[in-house]
Amino acid sequence: MSFDPVARVYHVVEALVFGRTLQRARVAWLGEVADARRALIVGEGDGRFLEQLLGIAPSVEVVCVDGSARMLAVASKRIGASARVKFVHADLAAYEPAGRYDLVVTHFVLDCFDEPGVAALAARLTATLAPGGRWLVADFRVPTGALRALRARFWLAVMYGFFRIATKLRVKRLVDPTPILERNGLVRARWTELDAGFVGTALWASPATASPRPRVVAMQEPGDSEMLRPIHRPWRHRRMRPGSGRPRLPRRTRSE
Numbered sequence: 001m002s003f004d005p006v007a008r009v010y011h012v013v014e015a016l017v018f019g020r021t022l023q024r025a026r027v028a029w030l031g032e033v034a035d036a037r038r039a040l041i042v043g044e045g046d047g048r049f050l051e052q053l054l055g056i057a058p059s060v061e062v063v064c065v066d067g068s069a070r071m072l073a074v075a076s077k078r079i080g081a082s083a084r085v086k087f088v089h090a091d092l093a094a095y096e097p098a099g100r101y102d103l104v105v106t107h108f109v110l111d112c113f114d115e116p117g118v119a120a121l122a123a124r125l126t127a128t129l130a131p132g133g134r135w136l137v138a139d140f141r142v143p144t145g146a147l148r149a150l151r152a153r154f155w156l157a158v159m160y161g162f163f164r165i166a167t168k169l170r171v172k173r174l175v176d177p178t179p180i181l182e183r184n185g186l187v188r189a190r191w192t193e194l195d196a197g198f199v200g201t202a203l204w205a206s207p208a209t210a211s212p213r214p215r216v217v218a219m220q221e222p223g224d225s226e227m228l229r230p231i232h233r234p235w236r237h238r239r240m241r242p243g244s245g246r247p248r249l250p251r252r253t254r255s256e
């Protein structure tokens with residue numbers, strides 16, 4: 001399996017099928033991680049999230065791991081020379097992160113693994129997360145509601161079919177990482193859905209930041225909502241100024 005054949009056209013295909021939805025999901029909680037210092041981006045792809053993270057987090061140093069040399073080359077070209085980023089060409093099935101990270105990112109990559117694969121990768125990534133660390137996960141999901149679920153399953157079948165031909169991806173079924181991350185002791189601190197629930201984007205927090213009494217509140221702009229747990233957030237030591245890079249929150253969301 002390799003994403004090399006699609007690396008250069010990946011963003012074009014994505015834009016044709018999803019418009020800006022997936023990029024909005026990737027950066028939905030970027031403002032929450034602007035103080036990250038050591039980030040591990042797993043399966044980064046062509047560097048569009050990386051570019052935004054470097055723009056918003058002035059102190060961050062990033063390790064970017066991907067199994068596609070061409071994806072890494074596209075990402076590297078996108079950001080230009082940067083001493084803050086190390087690119088690692090490795091198979092995530094065997095990759096053992098070294099050291100501790102206060103931010104882990106797995107956007108649209110857990111969908112490339114079967115359930116044992118997601119569980120094994122999640123265990124290794126949880127172990128590398130520093131106390132109080134955060135984990136960003138954007139990915140596809142099957143929403144509730146018969147019609148929405150039918151639509152999601154149709155597009156997932158199309159996408160898995162496409163990637164089976166283009167990349168030789170063997171996985172055929174989407175795994176919900178939520179119970180796996182919960183079993184690893186992580187708490188979902190931020191959550192929103194896009195595209196009628198077909199895409200979900202979450203900020204998970206490691207146990208050191210979690211409160212035992214979660215609650216749900218509606219907030220942000222009208223029409224936007226998020227699941228807010230009353231976590232202690234040591235990383236919010238400075239507020240983002242309007243226009244300072246905090247991304248717009250996704251539209252078309254609904255609370256769980």
Ligand SMILES: C[S@@+](CC[C@H](N)C(=O)[O-])C[C@H]1O[C@@H](n2cnc3c(N)ncnc32)[C@H](O)[C@@H]1O
Pocket residue numbers: 002003004026042043044045046049065066067068071090091092093106107108109112
């Ligand atoms: C669907 S793309 C997603 C890319 C990007 N994160 C995004 O948000 O669009 C999956 C990426 O994960 C990488 N990947 C998938 N399985 C992998 C594995 N077993 N080892 C290393 N990289 C893998 C692919 O090379 C590709 O760049």
